[in-house]
Amino acid sequence: MQTDIEIYLLSCPTDKxxxxxxxxxNVIEKKQPTAVCTKLTFEYQQADIKVTILEQAAGKRFTSVWFDSDKTPWEDDMACARQAFSSLNCEVRCNYQGWEEAGEQDPDQWWRINQQGEGPFIWT
Structure with a gap:
């Protein structure tokens, strides 16, 4: 289980x-501290999960969705990305291997899911 989950959505409106x-x-709190940032708290299996949605996080067209919890329903970023793509039908990117403090993964190695399929790629 990862300590948090983060995915990037291409040209996907925050409202969607x-x-x-x-x-x-069950979303229990929603606030918008800035024009490009929305913060939510939802409940999942008696845990409060904090989510930050940040528009223009990676260039002008990508929105970051960061789940600040190890209690999400997903095992890793890729599982979340698959569900997001299935539900939102927009390109989703996530870290290929998940993030580890002492890991030796390539920081440019990513996983992409879109209408053409899914697979690893270098995001530069």
Whole structure:
């Protein structure tokens, strides 16, 4: 289980992302501290999961969705990315191997899911 989950969505409106999360979970708090940042808290199996949605996180077209918890329903970033793609039908990117403090993974190695399929690629 990862300590947190983060995915990047290409050209996906924040309202659509929020609707996806509201359809999957019981959202108990929603606030928008800035024009490009929305923070949610939802409940999952008696745990409060904090989510930050940040527009223009990787260039102008990508939105980051960061789940700050190890209690999410997904085993890793890739499982979350697959569900997001299935629900939102927009390109999703995530770290290929998950993040580890002492890991030796290539920071440019990513996983991409889109209408053409899914697989690893170098995001530079």
């Amino acid at each position: 992302i929020i609707s996806w999360l509201e359809g999957e979970f």
